Amino acid sequence: MEGVACASFTSSASKSLSFSSLSQSSVITPRQNYHNNTLKSKSPRKLVIRASSGSSSGTSFHEFGDSSSSSSPSAILRKNGFLLGSVVTLLDYGAGNVRSVRNAIRYLGYEIEDVRTPKDILNADRLIFPGVGAFASAMDVLTKTGMAEALCTYIENDRPFLGICLGLQLLFESSEENGPVNGLGLIPGVVGRFNSLNGFRVPHIGWNALQIAKDSEILDDIGDRHVYFVHSYRAMPSNDNKEWVSSTCNYGDDFVASIRRGNVHAVQFHPEKSGDVGLSVLRRFLNPKSQGSKKPTQGKASKLAKRVIACLDVRTNDKGDLVVTKGDQYDVREQTKENEVRNLGKPVELAGQYYKDGADEVSFLNITGFRDFPLGDLPMLQVLRHTSENVFVPLTVGGGIRDFTDANGRYYSSLEVASEYFRSGADKISIGSDAVYAAEEYIKTKEKTGKSSLEQISKVYGNQAVVVSIDPRRVYVQGPNDVQFKTIRVPKPGPNGEEYAWYQCTVNGGREGRSIGAYELAKVVEELGAGEILLNCIDCDGQGKGFDVDLIKLISDAVSIPVIASSGAGAVEHFSEVFMKTNASAALAAGIFHRKEVPIQSVKAHLLKEGIEVRI
Ligand code: 1PR
Numbered sequence: 368m369e370g371v372a373c374a375s376f377t378s379s380a381s382k383s384l385s386f387s388s389l390s391q392s393s394v395i396t397p398r399q400n401y402h403n404n405t406l407k408s409k410s411p412r413k414l415v416i417r418a419s420s421g422s423s424s425g426t427s428f429h430e431f432g433d434s435s436s437s438s439s440p441s442a443i444l445r446k447n448g449f450l451l452g453s454v455v456t457l458l459d460y461g462a463g464n465v466r467s468v469r470n471a472i473r474y475l476g477y478e479i480e481d482v483r484t485p486k487d488i489l490n491a492d493r494l495i496f497p498g499v500g501a502f503a504s505a506m507d508v509l510t511k512t513g514m515a516e517a518l519c520t521y522i523e524n525d526r527p528f529l530g531i532c533l534g535l536q537l538l539f540e541s542s543e544e545n546g547p548v549n550g551l552g553l554i555p556g557v558v559g560r561f562n563s564l565n566g567f568r569v570p571h572i573g574w575n576a577l578q579i580a581k582d583s584e585i586l587d588d589i590g591d592r593h594v595y596f597v598h599s600y601r602a603m604p605s606n607d608n609k610e611w612v613s614s615t616c617n618y619g620d621d622f623v624a625s626i627r628r629g630n631v632h633a634v635q636f637h638p639e640k641s642g643d644v645g646l647s648v649l650r651r652f653l654n655p656k657s658q659g660s661k662k663p664t665q666g667k668a669s670k671l672a673k674r675v676i677a678c679l680d681v682r683t684n685d686k687g688d689l690v691v692t693k694g695d696q697y698d699v700r701e702q703t704k705e706n707e708v709r710n711l712g713k714p715v716e717l718a719g720q721y722y723k724d725g726a727d728e729v730s731f732l733n734i735t736g737f738r739d740f741p742l743g744d745l746p747m748l749q750v751l752r753h754t755s756e757n758v759f760v761p762l763t764v765g766g767g768i769r770d771f772t773d774a775n776g777r778y779y780s781s782l783e784v785a786s787e788y789f790r791s792g793a794d795k796i797s798i799g800s801d802a803v804y805a806a807e808e809y810i811k812t813k814e815k816t817g818k819s820s821l822e823q824i825s826k827v828y829g830n831q832a833v834v835v836s837i838d839p840r841r842v843y844v845q846g847p848n849d850v851q852f853k854t855i856r857v858p859k860p861g862p863n864g865e866e867y868a869w870y871q872c873t874v875n876g877g878r879e880g881r882s883i884g885a886y887e888l889a890k891v892v893e894e895l896g897a898g899e900i901l902l903n904c905i906d907c908d909g910q911g912k913g914f915d916v917d918l919i920k921l922i923s924d925a926v927s928i929p930v931i932a933s934s935g936a937g938a939v940e941h942f943s944e945v946f947m948k949t950n951a952s953a954a955l956a957a958g959i960f961h962r963k964e965v966p967i968q969s970v971k972a973h974l975l976k977e978g979i980e981v982r983i
Pocket of ligand 1: 678679680693694696697698699732733734735736737765766767768797798799800801836837838874875876877903904907908909910911933934935936955956957958959
């Protein structure tokens with residue numbers, strides 16, 4: 368599974384392509400092998416290289432494709448009232464959320480035409496293919512709808528093309544993802560899984576550096592800056608494909624970060640989620656003539672950066688407004704006579720501000736989602752929709768992801784709830800309480816039912832799209848044998864001189880303690896399909912005294928998926944401490960950012976000073 372932006376089910380295009388009606392299990396074959404299910408090695412297809420992307424920008428769609436297309440002279444100048452060049456064709460086959468790509472294209476001033484038939488591909492002036500979902504399902508849809516054939520023809524004729532994430536991988540010969548499965552076979556090479564055995568966490572999530580191998584034009588503004596990746600599979604550079612590879616990225620091994628040949632480009636990273644740098648990649652593809660004026664901004668990117676995440680706990684206050692709030696040890700009510708919900712600002716505004724301030728990711732937690740049905744909470748969906756129009760870094764949303772039956776008896780699966788979040792602009796969803804119940808059940812029965820929200824959502828959207836949010840509370844004990852859960856020796860004894868503690872998981876916003884530890888939960892949810900862990904700590908939440916380094920070390924050493932350290936940040940030094948003493952991949956804070964005590968840029972400046980790589 369690739370790409371988070373790689374996420375929800377339906378879209379305008381999906382209505383015509385009907386992804387869900389197609390079997391996801393059938394073996395996929397590329398163009399030449401439609402009638403043959405076995406994977407064959409074959410020489411890469413012969414491609415026509417016409418000109419550089421710069422010179423092709425004015426190529427009109429009637430030069431190519433079906434002569435019965437609507438390429439009349441007036442259509443060459445205008446399409447749907449837009450001047451040629453301001454329209455871009457998007458191949459959204461309905462398997463995921465391409466809202467972020469749409470938003471980025473629109474933000475840059477372009478209109479989108481959706482591909483509905485293979486002919487639309489052949490008639491495109493400029494085609495963007497943000498591949499989403501799993502490799503096999505994507506090839507299945509492309510083959511059955513005739514899109515695979517059209518894509519091959521379009522690319523072989525060197526038409527302006529930009530593939531994103533899975534849109535890059537599908538160009539290769541095959542993938543090991545649930546496979547081997549044949550791809551389009553345009554580029555030699557097999558797409559394989561990252562190896563987590565050598566200490567690198569999989570999925571590869573976050574901001575990493577590129578090593579530019581050759582001039583690729585669309586990457587010219589990147590310089591030494593980071594771009595955002597989220598994937599578990601990657602193509603490897605080789606002698607056979609070196610004429611294609613325009614940049615690589617290192618994550619354990621060097622993998623293919625982008626390809627370019629003539630007018631054909633594809634990137635493994637997500638330009639639509641890579642902030643200004645990513646927007647410049649899209650801009651250069653959309654308008655190659657726009658290049659040249661700007662020198663790349665100098666950065667110091669050399670490897671995967673540690674992420675700094677801004678978190679917005681959101682809920683409806685007593686007046687019915689959706690507000691950003693913040694608790695002390697999860698109590699979000701003011702200690703006044705009125706006891707009102709603490710109001711720290713408006714969600715869309717604050718998220719936009721944090722994006723401008725340099726947050727690497729923004730998380731929304733709908734903290735009353737456990738008791739209110741989130742799809743009834745339409746303002747939350749609107750918050751996501753509006754935020755995603757202007758925020759071009761990953762957005763995570765959590766709260767209330769579970770099966771639900773509403774007052775009219777209508778049943779909603781957790782997958783439907785998640786899909787709605789993805790459709791509204793989320794790149795990742797985060798599951799709290801429901802993941803605890805799923806882990807308890809798994810420990811009891813030792814059986815994976817495939818029915819939990821965690822399993823279902825990660826199966827459809829990929830584990831990189833599923834975060835599990837853990838809300839543990841420290842419980843002191845005299846010795847490690849006092850409980851069946853993993854304990855740590857505490858640096859400071861507990862209230863009764865206890866030398867050990869375990870971390871008890873809670874549900875419903877910390878209201879109910881459960882009989883499972885954070886360590887046990889983390890290991891089980893990784894097995895059930897979580898792609899990342901958001902590790903809160905009720906004791907530290909809102910205290911400003913620093914992260915619970917013992918807890919974060921315990922969990923980040925126990926799993927091989929990325930761990931986000933959360934709760935307790937009060938000063939820039941707390942961030943360097945957590946990164947130096949633990950294997951956390953990211954650190955999240957709320958209160959200090961909302962109260963404007965410590966700006967995000969100060970955190971990053973401090974981390975850089977301490978030699979910790981961050982995105983600037
Ligand atoms: O159980 O799937 O409905 O998810 C509920 C989600 O809402 C969970 O992710 C849970 O952590 C969150 N949540 C529920 N109640 C609260 C509360 O505060 N009363 N917020 C809550 C949790 C913790 C962090 C916070 C950090 C950083 N908030 O997200 O932002 O502790 O704060 P700090 O930097 O100010 O210390 P479900």
